[in-house]
Amino acid sequence: xxxxxxxxxxxxxxxxxxxxxxxxxxxxxxxxxxxxxxxxxxxxxxxxxxxxxxxxxxxxxxxxxxxxxxxxxxxxxxxxxxxxxxxxxxxxxxxxxxxxxxxxxxxxxxxxxxxxxxxxxxxxxxxxxxxxxxxxxxxxxxxxxxxxxxxxxxxxxxxxxxxxxxxxxxxxxxxxxxxxxxxxxxxxxxxxxxxxxxxxxxxxxxxxxxxxxxxxxxxxxxxxxxxxxxxxxxxxxxxxxxxxxxxxxxxxxxxxxxxxxxxxxxxxxxxxxxxxxxx
Numbered sequence: 082x083x084x085x086x087x088x089x090x091x092x093x094x095x096x097x098x099x100x101x102x103x104x105x106x107x108x109x110x111x112x113x114x115x116x117x118x119x120x121x122x123x124x125x126x127x128x129x130x131x132x133x134x135x136x137x138x139x140x141x142x143x144x145x146x147x148x149x150x151x152x153x154x155x156x157x158x159x160x161x162x163x164x165x166x167x168x169x170x171x172x173x174x175x176x177x178x179x180x181x182x183x184x185x186x187x188x189x190x191x192x193x194x195x196x197x198x199x200x201x202x203x204x205x206x207x208x209x210x211x212x213x214x215x216x217x218x219x220x221x222x223x224x225x226x227x228x229x230x231x232x233x234x235x236x237x238x239x240x241x242x243x244x245x246x247x248x249x250x251x252x253x254x255x256x257x258x259x260x261x262x263x264x265x266x267x268x269x270x271x272x273x274x275x276x277x278x279x280x281x282x283x284x285x286x287x288x289x290x291x292x293x294x295x296x297x298x299x300x301x302x303x304x305x306x307x308x309x310x311x312x313x314x315x316x317x318x319x320x321x322x323x324x325x326x327x328x329x330x331x332x333x334x335x336x337x338x339x340x341x342x343x344x345x346x347x348x349x350x351x352x353x354x355x356x357x358x359x360x
Contacts (some may be wrong), residue, residue: 088269088286094241094337097282099299100272101249102148103318104230105257108300110223112141115215120155123208129166135160145358147320148301150248150277151212152178152185155205171201178202184276213250226261227318229327233298234266236331240338245270246281246297246307278307286311296337298330305354313340317354 102108107228117137121130140146141154149157150294151234156179174197187209194202199349237243243266247254255257258264271281278297286292296315297304300320308315316333333350336342 083275084271085275085284088288090242090290091268092240092250093291093294095244095285095290095295095312096237096241096334097244097246097285097295097297098234098237099148099297099301099304099318100245100247100254100258102142102320103287103298103300103304103323104226104234105224106227106255106323107224108144108148110219111212111216112138114223115212116141116151116154119208119211119215120158123204123211124159124162124169126162126166129162133158133162133166143358145302145355146297147358148299148303149233150179150185150246151209151302152190152205155208169201171199174199175205177250177343184280186273188274200287213253216250217256224260225352226259226263227323227327229324229330231261231266232261233327233330234263236334238266238268240334241296243359244268244281244285244287245272246278247272248278248303249273258259278304279310282307282311282313283298285293285358286313293340293343294337296333296342305351314347315351317350317357322357 098104101111117134120137121127121133126133137158140157141149156175159169159172159175163172178193179185187206190202190206194206234243245254245267249272251274254270254272277283282297292312294318297308297313298316298318299305300318305315314337316330333342336346
C-alpha cells in the first residue's frame with residue numbers, strides 16, 4: 082500500500098519541501114564523502130580521483146545540474162570519464178536506461194538488471210547501495226537541518242498541508258527528519274521510491290489542491306522544473322545562502338495566501354535562483 086492511499090488533505094494550501102540541500106544541510110557532505118568516493122572506488126578511478134571528484138561536485142552541487150537524480154548524475158560523470166580518462170565498459174547500457182523514462186531508483190535498476198543482466202547496471206546498483214551505506218555511516222554532526230528550516234516548516238504547517246518531495250533514499254530522510262523533529266510539521270513523505278518529484282507533485286494535486294495554492298520549496302533546477310511541469314509555484318533555497326532563504330520564507334507564504342505570489346514576485350525569486358547557480 083502506498084502512503085498516498087491513506088493520505089487525507091486538511092488544508093486548501095500545499096507546501097512541498099525537498100530534503101537534501103533544502104531543509105537538511107546534508108547534500109554537500111553526502112556528495113563529498115559518499116557519492117563521489119563510492120563512484121571512484123566502484124570503477125577503480127583512483128588514478129584520476131582529484132579531478133573526477135571535483136567534477137562530480139560541480140555537476141551535483143554547484144551548477145544548473147544541482148540535485149540531479151543520482152543515476153543520471155552518474156551517467157553524466159561516467160560519460161566524461163569515458164571521454165577524458167579511461168574506457169567505461171557497457172556505458173551505453175546505463176545511458177539507455179537513464180534515458181528510458183523509467184523512474185531511476187534502486188528498485189527500477191534491479192528490475193532492469195533482472196531483464197538484461199547488464200554488468201554496468203549491476204555496478205551502478207552496487208555503487209548506489211554503497212552510497213546509502215556510506216550515508217548511514219556519516220558522523221551525526223554532519224547531518225543537520227539548515228538554520229530556520231524547522232521554523233519555516235512550522236510556519237507552513239500553520240496554513241498548509243506539508244509534503245516532503247525528495248529524490249533521496251526514504252530511510253535516510255525518515256531518520257534525519259525524525260531526529261530533528263522536522264517530521265512534526267509534515268503530513269506526507271514522498272521519497273525516491275515514489276518516483277520523480279514532478280510525478281509526486283502531480284499525485285498530490287489529485288487530492289484537489291488548486292495549483293495556484295501549491296508551493297514547491299527546493300534548492301535545485303530539478304525542483305523548479307517539477308513545479309513548472311505541474312503549474313505550481315516555486316520558492317528557492319539558495320545554495321550557500323540557505324539560512325537567509327529560510328528566514329525570508331514567511332514573507333513568501335504571506336504572498337501565497339494573499340494570491341500575490343505569481344507574476345513579478347515569482348519571477349524575481351527565479352532570477353535570484355538562476356543567478357546563484359550561474360544559470
